[in-house]
Amino acid sequence: MKRKVVALFLTACMAVSITACGQADDTNKDTAANNDAAGDDAAGDDSAAGDDAAGDDAAGDDNAAGDDAAGGMLTVGFSQVGAESDWRTANSASMKETFSEANGYNLIFDDAQQKQENQIAAIRNFIQQEVDYIVLAPVTETGWDTVLQEAYDAGIPVIIVDRMVNISNEELYTAWVGSNFQLEGEKACAWLDAYAKATGKEGEKLNIIDIQGTIGASAQIGRTAGLEAAIEAHDNWTLLEAQSGEFTQAKGQEVMESLLKQYDDIDVVYCENDNEAFGAIDAIEQAGKTVGKEIGKDILVMSFDSTNAGLTDVLNGKIICNTECNPLHGPRVEEIIKKLEAGEEVEKQQFVEEEIFAGTEDVTSIKVVGADGTETEYPVTTVTQEVIDGRAY
Numbered sequence: 407m408k409r410k411v412v413a414l415f416l417t418a419c420m421a422v423s424i425t426a427c428g429q430a431d432d433t434n435k436d437t438a439a440n441n442d443a444a445g446d447d448a449a450g451d452d453s454a455a456g457d458d459a460a461g462d463d464a465a466g467d468d469n470a471a472g473d474d475a476a477g478g479m480l481t482v483g484f485s486q487v488g489a490e491s492d493w494r495t496a497n498s499a500s501m502k503e504t505f506s507e508a509n510g511y512n513l514i515f516d517d518a519q520q521k522q523e524n525q526i527a528a529i530r531n532f533i534q535q536e537v538d539y540i541v542l543a544p545v546t547e548t549g550w551d552t553v554l555q556e557a558y559d560a561g562i563p564v565i566i567v568d569r570m571v572n573i574s575n576e577e578l579y580t581a582w583v584g585s586n587f588q589l590e591g592e593k594a595c596a597w598l599d600a601y602a603k604a605t606g607k608e609g610e611k612l613n614i615i616d617i618q619g620t621i622g623a624s625a626q627i628g629r630t631a632g633l634e635a636a637i638e639a640h641d642n643w644t645l646l647e648a649q650s651g652e653f654t655q656a657k658g659q660e661v662m663e664s665l666l667k668q669y670d671d672i673d674v675v676y677c678e679n680d681n682e683a684f685g686a687i688d689a690i691e692q693a694g695k696t697v698g699k700e701i702g703k704d705i706l707v708m709s710f711d712s713t714n715a716g717l718t719d720v721l722n723g724k725i726i727c728n729t730e731c732n733p734l735h736g737p738r739v740e741e742i743i744k745k746l747e748a749g750e751e752v753e754k755q756q757f758v759e760e761e762i763f764a765g766t767e768d769v770t771s772i773k774v775v776g777a778d779g780t781e782t783e784y785p786v787t788t789v790t791q792e793v794i795d796g797r798a799y
């Protein structure tokens with residue numbers, strides 16, 4: 407069984423922890439890796455503006471009058487970013503599984519192929535169809551004011567999931583549920599700091615590469631900010647370069663290949679998701695270098711998400727530290743919708759609890775200092791096959 411992170415992160419707003427309950431997801435890096443690299447989506451549900459090619463929408467069109475009275479079905483329009491990563495595949499599966507017909511929903515699933523313009527078109531289509539709820543997983547934070555105002559004016563509640571929106575009027579969405587991405591970055595860097603100390607390499611110079619996520623996405627903004635703060639705090643840590651790998655394996659590999667030609671003294675590659683890490687590892691090995699655990703000798707690969715394939719690479723010694731990002735948002739969004747249906751108040755923002763995994767036993771826990779100066783301790787789980795088998799994604 408997996409250990410739950412005990413620490414609860416509190417922001418000025420509030421924090422709610424929700425226990426993940428999920429479904430098995432057996433995607434692996436080979437399937438997810440190549441999906442969005444060329445902008446084409448293997449999942450097949452790449453319909454523009456909500457014509458639910460995934461086949462999981464029985465009632466999208468016959469709900470024009472918002473008639474959830476008919477059979478008590480609720481119509482939910484979900485604008486998904488794309489299918490760029492294993493995380494995203496698990497997230498889509500969670501939403502589809504939760505918002506099934508058997509559970510009383512008509513889900514209109516729209517895959518935007520990582521393009522905001524497709525998401526805006528999908529939301530307009532949902533408004534036209536008079537769906538009961540709009541769920542948006544925004545590709546980037548900015549650019550949502552106009553379309554969310556349109557949804558608001560149409561009286562359709564909008565629930566934001568995963569990444570955040572940055573809008574002038576917070577009233578334009580009803581609730582958000584997702585991860586604290588900056589905390590994820592801070593945890594990863596606290597681990598690296600503790601690992602250097604634990605292995606007697608505290609004062610050694612560390613040359614770091616940041617393979618960033620999609621620029622402007624909350625997951626990129628937070629994880630990059632976590633690293634930048636740690637670099638500021640360590641005189642011996644140098645950021646050689648930060649470049650986007652777009653959260654895909656293909657782009658992660660491409661970026662790493664070019665950086666390996668530029669730098670021959672890379673110590674750490676901080677990949678902002680698992681799929682980028684898979685690509686970076688391939689590039690490093692193809693260049694005749696070794697990924698591993700020894701500072702000063704190997705290239706240490708760090709990652710985020712902790713998907714099944716990501717943790718398998720931790721177990722294999724390829725990724726040294728993997729900070730979890732939990733994609734199982736379906737049940738969380740459903741809980742929000744159920745409360746709204748019952749006329750109950752919902753939290754405006756809900757952060758999910760997450761773990762941190764490592765491929766060594768050198769660091770058993772890390773401490774992160776919050777903005778208010780309080781220190782929180784998080785346990786580090788050493789990855790075993792049992793740990794991997796006990797996880798849902």
Ligand code: GYE
Nearest residue numbers: 490491493625653679731
């Ligand atoms: O880490 C990455 C995905 O927004 C949290 O998006 C999500 C990120 C996740 O493509 O794998």
